[in-house]
Amino acid sequence: MKSKYSGGKHHLINFHTETEFKERWGITAADLGRVEGTTPDAIHMRAMNYGTPFQRRKKPTDYELKYGKTSGQLAFERGIHPVTVCYRERMFGSVDLPEGSKSRQDLRDISWASEPKWRRSMESTFFTLEWALQRLQELDGE
Secondary structure, eight states: OEEEEETTEEEEEOTTHHHHHHHHHSSOHHHHHHHHTSOHHHHHHHHHHHSSTTBOSSSOOHHHHHHSSOHHHHHHHHTSOHHHHHHHHHHHSSSSOOTTOOOTTTTOOOGGGGSHHHHGGGSOSBOOHHHHHHHHHHHHHO
């Protein structure tokens, strides 16, 4: 192990953690962080907190439990805003409008999906190593 001087203290750096992570999970924390758009430290914290780096939240959202998709994914499919999905669920008990109802928002405007604030709403709680490796290949190909 090497020693690194930082802020008046010596920190020991373990250079083998990344290979141990790859052996256990099949992908390095740096690569998974690149795919997820986050830091390797955040990936290590996921593994520590949830027992796997392939889980984004502590538990699935209500929409994932009921529909199998996030509110962002439901909104994208219907061409509406995620806030509208939440409103419809609260008012009608379903994200689809009841028979005979008309909506002013059926204009298929999904411009919200490109905003960073809403992009996270389209990511499910759990994902697989295969998805991460496929996404990594796409990033390397660009």
